[in-house]
Each structure stands twice: as C-alpha cells, then as structure tokens.
Amino acid sequence: MTIRADLYLDDAVTRIEGPLVFVRRRVEVGLNEAVEVIGSDGRVRLGRVAALDESFMTIETLESTSGLSMAGTRIRLIGAPITFALGPGILGRVFDGVGRVTDGGPPVAALVKAPIDGAIINPLRRAKPEDFIETGISAIDLLDSLVRGQKLPIFSGGGLPHNRLAVEIALHARLRSRNEASFAIVFAGIGVPYDQAEAFRHALEEGGALGHTALFLNLASDSSAQRLLTPRFALTAAEYLAYQEGRHVLVIITDMTNYCEALREVSASHGEIPSRKGYPGYMYSDLATLYERAGRIHGRPGSVTQIPILTMPADDITHPIPDLTGYITEGQITLDRKLDRAGIHPPIGVLPSLSRLMKDGIGAGFTHPDHPALANQLYAAYARTMGVRLLAGVVGAEGLTPTDRLFLEFGQSFESRFLAQPDGPRTLEQSMELGWSLLTLLPESELSRLSDEQIHHHLRKPTGAV
Template sequence: MKKEYLVLDKIEGPLIQLSGIEDVSYGEVVKIKVEGSIKTGKVIKIEKDVVIIQVFESTTGLSTNNTSVSFSGSPFELSLSKDILGRTFNGIGQPIDNGGEIFGGKEHNINGRPINPVARKYPRDFIQTGISSIDALTTIIRGQKIPIFSGNGLPHNELAAQIVKQAKISSEGDNDFGIVFAAIGVKHDDADFFRKSFEKSDALDRVVMYINHADDPIAERITTPRCALTAAEYLAFEENMHILVIMTDITSYSEALREISSAREEVPSRKGYPGYLYSDLASLYERAGMLKDRKGSITLIPILTMPNDDITHPVPDLTGYITEGQIVLGRELSRKNIYPPVNVLPSLSRLMKDGIGEGFTREDHPDVANQLFSSYSKVQEVRALSQIIGEDDLSDTDKKYMDFGREFEKRFITQGHEENRDINETLDLAWELLRILPEDELDRIDPDFLNAKNKE
C-alpha cells in the first residue's frame, strides 16, 4: 500500500524536505498534491530518514500543512514512440502543442543507459552543413559532440537553424534523419524563431522540441536536456535514425544547476558552480555517439553563451575538455557585419582528420585546410604590424596577405542565411583565394596538388 505524507519539514525555493521516510530510492518520481492540482518532483538527496525533493514546477502556494506527498517507486521515465516526431513538449516531457499524450510507447529512464566504451563505433562520416568556414576548417563528423561557443547578442541561434536546415547527415534519405531540439531557459521569441525556421525549411515533421522558457520553473531546466537526449537515444538506437541534437543554452542549464546547488547548501566551487559541474555536463555530452551494433547515430551541437565572452569561464572551459572541439563565434567579425562570424583560429574539430580527404570529402581537403589556417594566422601577424608601421610600408608579400585576409573574410567566411555551399564549391573557393598569395608561400600544400591546379 502506498503511503501518503501530509506534513513537510520545510520548503526552500524549488526544494521540499520531509522526514520519517522509508523505502525511498534516489531519483524516484514524487507526486505532490495541493488544492486539487498535482505537481511532479524527484528525490535528489537521502540522509537517514530525511529526504529532499526537487519540484519541477513552481512551489508557489505550497505550505508545510496543505500538501500531500506520495512516492511512485520508479525513476523519471518518458513514454516514447515514433509519434514524438513533429511534437513539442515542455522541459519534463509533457505535451504543450495540444496534440495529446504519447500512448503505447516504451518507457525510458531519462538518465539514459550506460554505454560500454568498447561498444562505441569511431565516428568517421562527414556531415555537410553548407557553411564553408565549418565544412572546410571545423568539419563536423556524424556521431561527434561539438559545441558552439558564442556570446550574448551573437547570431548563434541563426547559425544553429541554418545548420539544421542544410545539414546532410544521411545519404539514405530524409526518413532516416531527425532533429531533437532542446531549448533551456530561452525567451519565448527565441523558441518561436526556431519553430518558424523549422516550419520554413519543411523540417518540422521530423523535429522533436523540448522547450523550457525563461519564465518556467528553474528546476525544469535540469530535466530538459535529459528528456531530449532520451528521445534522441530512442530514435537513434531503436528506430535506426540519424539524429542531430541541438541544445541551447548550456549556460542557462549550468546556472540552474548552480542555483539548485546553492539551495541544497552544497559547498560551491569556481564562480559558485557546484564541484560536480564537470561530471554533470559529461553525463549529457557523453550520450552522443554511435554504437557498433546499431545503424543510427547521435550528433550533438550544444550552444553556450560565454559570460563577458570569456572562454576561460567554467562552462566553456569544462565543455572544451569533454567535447571533441568547438566552433567559436567572434564579436569582432560580427561588428564587421560578417555572418556567420566563425572565428576560425580558436575553432577546431578533433575528429576532422579522420573524416576528410580521399573517400570522405576530397583528397586535397586536408592540405587546403592546413594552408588556410596557416595563411589566416599570418594575416593576424601582418595586421598587427600594419597598425604600427602603416600598410603602405609593408613588404609586397605582406600586402598580399592583407589582400588575402580581406577576401577570405568577405568571400569565404561570409555567406547568406540561405546560402548552401557544396563541399566541392567550398574547396574550389579556397583554392581561388589561395592564388592571391605567392606560390612559395603555399608551403602546407602537396606540390602535386599545386601542379595539378596550375594545369587547370
């Protein structure tokens, strides 16, 4: 027989505390009844017979005497079937699109299933985003986790929407490609922007959205990415689909974690974040990937805004350790009206080397990418020198680098919101720009490629 507890010890923010509790498990789902309504929570701490419960909805109106609490005996689970495609849910998996509940689906624990590292398949297949600065220099590989490091006011949402619209993840048709979008603490107009972008690109029927608005309860933000990743795991590993997961904004998630940690009176770490921030973020990011015995895949692109554009802030710093590279957006490029403002020098993809070249993209891709990095890095040195001595006093070679830098930003990095470049088009454009430089400066390219290009 289920017990119902009628008196709470205390209520503090999104947390409630009860004592005298028996036979309760960590992570167990809790139903909280108050004045005819039912709220949902879960057990987050057990100390002897004292239990702390995190409430996913607002605790406004709760008191220690007007509330009854019952324990379900099971962890937080989602009912999932292929019918979730095209649907919109809140941060705890409840439908908010007037489409009704998901019936007949399998129940899945939102904390995921542990993956044996030996069962993982090494990612190698190239994903074409249609964006030159990413495809050529920060190539995304199917099954990779690669974040977008941005700042407040930068067009990271527009870039993410363009990637969703243009990404070619599977060569086997649209039926095998799906998108899971998690919005964590976003403004209503940002959520509407993504929804309209998906509608405009005819992608809405293969998108699953989990939305936690900025005015929704703070505790719900902790669950939103886990619901999204659980849906992605189901679609990828049980329905054999290739899933692209986009999560924005991980900084909002981390701040929610900090707020709840503070309410739990835990000892803070760097900048007030809990000491387990690294392992908590890893529990999200490491759910992406591919399995040897499964056809599907999960590619993860988390977006995070760096406070004060500080890449050493704990959230981007720890994310960089866990993920396989990063795409960094630069404010200086944005001020020049360059879109997308991808700062290619601090951006990298650690899996790029295994997914480009002959058999994947084009045989000259690795050499061209190395040469673009090298030449654009030299541009920064020449620009710094020109600010001291003036551009007119630069050597002829340095002036060529200045010309290359301007054309590289104007023609290669810059492209329209609707412009979708094929990888061959991107590499041909790169060759065209590299011809601005003297041939003896192209020291990162195989002479055979140079000779072949000169004969064309």
C-alpha cells in the first residue's frame, strides 16, 4: 500500500532539537521527501525527511522551529521531494526565499512542478559556452570576457559597489551579433537587508527590466535555514525559463557569503564535524550543486549564466568562501578597495580577476582576431607595472630605469582611462581602441606578447599619420 498523498501525522513528535524534529512514523515515507510541519499556532514550516528507520524519522525543518510543541504539532507528508510550481507568469513577480508570491498579486499559474534540487546536466550533453556577451564594461569585455552559460562570480568586500556593477551588467549585457528577444533575469537575494533588495528592484525598474525579471528575496530577517533554499528556488525558476521557454537567463545571486554562513549554522546544529573555519567539510560539494546549474544544453535554445556575488570576509581571498567558490566557478571578477577609494568605477582589480571560458568566446570568428593578444599584453604590462610600483615604493621613482618609469605612467592611464568608465558602457571596439592606445605608451621592445604585424597594424598607424 503506497497511498501517501495528503497524509497527516498527529501527536507523533517525540523530540525537537534545533531544526530537527523526531517523529514516530506510522506510514511509508521516502528519504528527502518534503513535509510540512504545522504547529499549534497554525504556521506552516517546510521541512524534509533527513533520516529514516523502521519506526522513526528525522525531519529537518527549513524554517525556525520556535513555537513548536510536542503535542499539537501536525506533520503533513507531501510524498515527493520539495518542488516549485512554475509557469510563464513568474516573470515580473516577487517571491520569498521559498517560492511563495509576496508582491500581493495572485499565485502563479503552474505549468510544471520541478524539484528544487534540479537534475545533474549530463556533461556529454552540455554545449560548450562560447557566445561572447558584451557587458559594456571594458575590464570584463576585453580582459575577462563573459560567455553565455558561464558562472562568473564577483568577489567583493563590504561597502564595495558590487550590486551596482551587477545591475549594470544585467541591464547592458547583450550578444553582439543577434538581437535577443528572449532574455530574462533571475535575481536571488540571500539574507539581504530590505533597503538593498528595494534598491535593486528600483534599479531594474528604472532600467525597464523588471518585466522580464523574477525576484527571490530572502531578507536578512528571515530564517537562516531558508537561505539554503533561496538559490535553489531561484535556479529552478531559471532552468525552467531557459530549458522550457528557451530564454537566455542571467542569474544574479547576492550574497553567497550569507548562504555559506547559513550552511555553517545549520551544519553546527546537526552536530557535524566542522572543517576549515567551522564550515562543513561538504561545503565544496554543496556550492557545486548550485554553481554547476549554469550552462547550455545541446539542442535546447536557452542558457543559464550565473553571476553570484560574494563579499570576502575581511577582503581575504583565501577565506574558504571565495576559495571554494573560485575552485568551482569559471573565473572571478575581483573588486579592489584601493581603486574604489580612488573613485574609479567599476573598481575591478584586474590581476586577480580571470575568466576561464574567455578563450572559447573571443578571437577570430567571435570578436576580433587580435583580441586575445591584446588582452594578454595588457595583462603582462599591468602585472609588470605592479612590480615596478612595489620597487618604486622602496627606492622611489628616481631609482627606476627609464623603461620602468614608462610602466608607471602606463599603469596610471590604465586605471584612470581604461578601468574608470565615467561615461557609462563602452562597446568592445571602443574598449579595444583604448587598450591599443594605452600600449603606445610603452616601448615596442617590451611588447613581447604581440606579433610584429599586430604592432605594425595597431600601434604605429597613429604615430605614422601624425
């Protein structure tokens, strides 16, 4: 007998400990199935079956257990893993962290019910991400290009303008070749303060993007167990939009640091052995189940591109959160506090930034044949500048060789003319032109990453003309 739909268990709770509720079991139930724990206060708390034996089960509630009592608590068995009911109406709507409509409108008409843990994309069926996305930001387009289906996090710090950057990317991102009609944004706010969530919503509205955005907001005041579900609901919605409706979905998740803190909190409440800095040993695997949900699939028109944002505790890139994220994602855009203080926006710290999939989306046939060499040379020159600055810091500019002094000048222009974008977004052509003009500041003998033809073609023309 396996009739399990809408079964209730009454007076079966034997123990409540943190988020765990131990229940005497009289019906068949499977691992990881969803349950609703309904307190005598009438509040419904989502949970799932974490462990089972012949007569008991352990339920992990995903919301606060406060207010539950042993008597009078009802358990409703759903008979399936946690799912999210999705339909075309989700765009333009606002949800809470567990997929309930919170904008006062009617519920979303459901077309499909998708399990929130998603399914593992078969690596064999993945299409290689190679569609260059122009974000309008020189440092990203030219030096760390974003491609469709990539997961490229922003490593930021408290007080840095990562949200502003994310909105700018969301509003300007476009393919260079085709006009994109079916574009969608999924925004997941994890543990964000109310005003930040509101500011984001407002910015999207200003930019006219709210109509094709689905917002999932887990506010700072919501329960931390719920934070673990928010990105899962958001990504389930993104996958629906991408693979069922064929849209190109940009998922912005902020702030992954809050997610990891919640993971640590929940792990501790389960009594698990902690790993580095108290975070659970499975944090890598857990983060991977989120980040790996970016991608494209052969034969399906849509794509999921992720820009998770995380604030590095104490700006420390070796902290487990950015460290594990960096090992999973395909590169990172790092924001730099010094540049921010110097008033440069966007304050992208170029050297620690990287886009692994860049090589597949740039160069001949994608952007410009000389794009890779130019990016390479700018990187090499800027890295050299940093070395020279270090040297200059000790011996002073007078102790430098004339070539080294040129590098100092190059670095100065690179930051104030190339990184800073006071006039808003630039096309890739504009960014490239700017890049070439910066390289004219350096002697040709220092440009070992460029071929003679590239030097001749891009760097000598203007001087020859004058």
